Amino acid sequence: MHACPCGYFSDPTRECRCTGAIIQRYLSKVSGPLLDRIDMHIEVPSVPYKELRGKDTGVSSAEMRDRVEGARAIQQRRGFYNSRIPSRQLRKLCALDEAGERTLEMAVRRMGLSARAHDRILKVARTIADLSASESVIAKHLAEAVQYRSLDRSYWN
Ligand SMILES: [Zn+2]
Structure with a gap:
């Protein structure tokens, strides 16, 4: 979904003219209980044309696989797969160290956050730890998992 009705929220090249109230009404169409069941919400800014055409310097698909x-x-x-724990x-x-807690x-x-969102964050953090072959879930993994709950942020409420 777009972050606002016009679609230019956080777009570096075009100005979004949506007011806070309009954005709030737009986002409230996705119900809280539904959002709660989605593991990750990520804001994806539009990619400038130059970057789209530029040389890819990120992780390759083969490496990611x-x-x-x-x-x-x-x-x-x-x-268990993490979603099924x-x-x-x-x-x-998903034991946490003190900083993680x-x-x-x-x-x-x-x-x-709801209890469900709490559990989902833990599982996503477990996955982030697994992706770096880390035995324990540390604060860094947890902080990344929390970032993927952008639509839960009280900013919107
Ligand atoms: Zn807008």
């Missing part, structure tokens, strides 16, 4: 396959193999050995195993399989607690408080 290797990382994804590696993460899936880790999850298979663990017994039963809630009674969640705390054990603090990061999560702060996010839940500031963003007013």
Whole structure:
């Protein structure tokens, strides 16, 4: 979806003229309970033409596939793909260090997250850790997972 009705919100080249109230009404069409069930919301700014045509310097698809396959193999050995981790195993399989606990607690408080959103963030953080072959979920993984909940941010409420 667009971030606002005109579609130019956060566009570096065109100005968005939508007011806060209009944006809020637009975003409220996607219901909270529905958003809650979506693991990741990410703001994707439009790509300037030059970048679109420029040389690709990011991770190649082949490299990314290797990382994804590696993460899936880790999850298979663990017994569950991360999206399927039963809630009674969640705390054990997504154990956090002290800094991670603090990061999560702060996010839940500031963003007013539901229990479901909390669990989803933990699972996404587990996946980010698996993608870097990290045994433990650390604050950095958690902070990245929290970023993917941009539509939960109280900014919109
Ligand atoms: Zn707009």
